Amino acid sequence: MSSNTTRTQGEALTRPDGTPIRILAVDDEHSLTELLSMAMRYEGWDVTTAGSGLSAVQAARETRPDAIVLDMMLPDFDGLEVMRRIRAEQPDVPVIFLTARDAVDDRINGLTAGGDDYVTKPFSLEELIARLRGLLRRSGATAVRPGSQLVVGDLILDEDSHEVTRGGDEINLTATEYELLRFLMRNPRRVLSKAQILDRVWNYDFGGQANVVELYISYLRKKIDAGREPMIHTLRGAGYLLKPAGA
16 A cells, blocks of 8 residues: 555645545554545545444544545444444435455445445555545535536536536435536537446446446436436447437
8 A cells, every 4th residue: 555645636625614624534454544644634634533333423423524434344333334324414425435455246335335436455545535536526525616517408517516407406416426417418419338437437447347337327317317308318238328308
């Protein structure tokens, strides 16, 4: 694991009110949480650490983190249960799972249960920080940057506020659903393959487990197309495309 603490390229991220980003790092390896804390504090973030599931849930309740780095294997209960308990009180908090390199099932289970991303051990601190920065931006936890609206038919995505509406009705999305929809809306009427979506939304090859794309497309359809003329279309063997209803 790299211990290089060179600041990630880009501006320092803060919360919208200007206060430091709050991160909860959960792992039962004390040396690892110390390393994570050092790297994140170098970014200017406030970091709280926990070494068990119970202490993680308590820490989240006390600090209300903007994102959580969560080991899948903990001494009392697993990362999925930790996420479930924390999200019962803080439903939108983004979660990055830490998994063993060969634990493919853990990665799939983590993402399908609602996790936003994962990194495999051993990992570079630079990669983890970069993924956290992207996740914080997508979740709206950071200060608003200059941006614009994406408009496809009656579907509008505001990259400043992260608000999404269709026909004037507000649509609530998770951070990953938002990023997937944004990628689709930046490429209207264009067929996007599962491999392209995995690369751009999740930033990695999912080892052939493209069913995670199908899963998140189904989530989006339930929120975007439910009770309306569909905008998200499947082209068998090719991929997906988004286009205005009726077009």
